[in-house]
Amino acid sequence: MNNAESQNISKPSFFEGNNYSHWKAKMTVFIQSLDYNLCDLIVDGLNLPTIRSKNGDVLPKPRNTYNDNDRRRIQLNAKAKHIIICAINSSEFNRVSSCNSAKEMWDRLEVTYECTNQVKDAKISMLVHDYELFSMKEDENIKSMFTRFTNIINALQSLDKTYSNSELVRKILRCLPRSWMPKITAIEEAKNLNILPLENLLGSLMTHKLTMQKREYDEEKEKKKKKKVIALKSSTNEDSDDDKDDDDDEDLALFKRKFKKFLANKKKFGGKPNKKFHQKGESSKKEEVICFECNKPGHYKSDYPRLKKKEFIKKKKAMVATWDDSDESSSDEDTRE
Structure with missing residues (x-):
C-alpha cells in the first residue's frame, strides 16, 4: 500500500514493520473514530459467551445458543480483527493469524516490537x-x-x-x-x-x-x-590635515627659496657672521690658542689678516666665474637696497 492510500481517512495507517510506536498511536485514533467500543474491546479484551455445565465448569457457549447481545459482541471482535489485518503486511499477518481475539493480535504485535x-x-x-x-x-x-x-x-x-x-x-x-x-x-x-x-x-x-x-x-x-558617520568624520579630518600639510609645504618651499637667495647674496658680498652671536667664553679660548701661520697667540690661522685677504680674492674670482644671469636681477635689487 502506497503513502497516498495510507493517508486516506477511511483506511487505517499501514504498518510495514518500522516505527511501531508511531503506527500504534495512529491506529488507536483511527479505531476510536470508528467506534469507541472497538478500542475498549482491543484494550480490555473480549469475554466470549460462556455457560456452566452441570458440574459447575465454565464452557464456551455453543453458537446456536447465542442471543442478540452475544452476537453483537462477537461481531465487534471480528470488526476489530479486520481493521488490524487491513493495516499490516503479509509477514505480520502470519504472525497474528492464529489469534482468536483482536486483543490477542494487538498484544502479540506489542510484544514483538516493544518486547516484554x-x-x-x-x-x-x-x-x-x-x-x-x-x-x-x-x-x-x-x-x-x-x-x-x-x-x-x-x-x-x-x-x-x-x-x-x-x-x-x-x-x-x-x-x-x-x-x-x-x-x-x-x-x-x-x-x-x-x-x-x-x-x-x-x-x-x-x-x-x-x-x-x-x-x-x-x-x-x-x-x-x-x-559610517565615524568613518565620514575621520575622512573629513584627514582631508583637512592634507590641506594643512600642503599649505605647510608651500610655506617651507618659500622659506627655502628666500634662504637660498639670502645665502647667495651673502656669498657675493663676502659677509661675515655677526659677532654678537658668539658665546662669552670664546674670547678667553682664543687667547690660549696659537696661530699656525705666524706662531703668535690670540687668533686662529683662519683669522690671519694676510690669509683672509688671499682667500677673499680667491672667493671673489670664483663667484664672478660661476654667477649666472638668473641672479642678476635679484642682486641688483639687493644692491639698491
Missing part, C-alpha cells in the same frame, strides 16, 4: 532520562526545540508513561537558556502554570523570540549607521 515488560521498562527509563536532561541548544530555535520535546513525550505516552500539562509547561520553562530569564519570570507571574496549555506557551515563546530578533536587527543597523 522488562524491555518496555528499559525503554521508558531511557526516555525518562532524556526527558529529565532535556534542554534547549544554543543554536536551536523554539520550534525545533519544541519538536524534539514532543517526540520524547509521544514516545513515553506510547509506552503508557504520561506527564501532566503543568509538569510539561514547567519543564519547558526550565530548559530555556539564561537569556530567557526575564520572559520566564513574566510568564510565571502573569500566567497560571497549572492551567496554561502547552500550545499557548509555545506561541508566547515564539512571539518573544521574534521580538528579540527584531530588536537585535535594529541595534545592528544602528551600529552600522554610527560606524
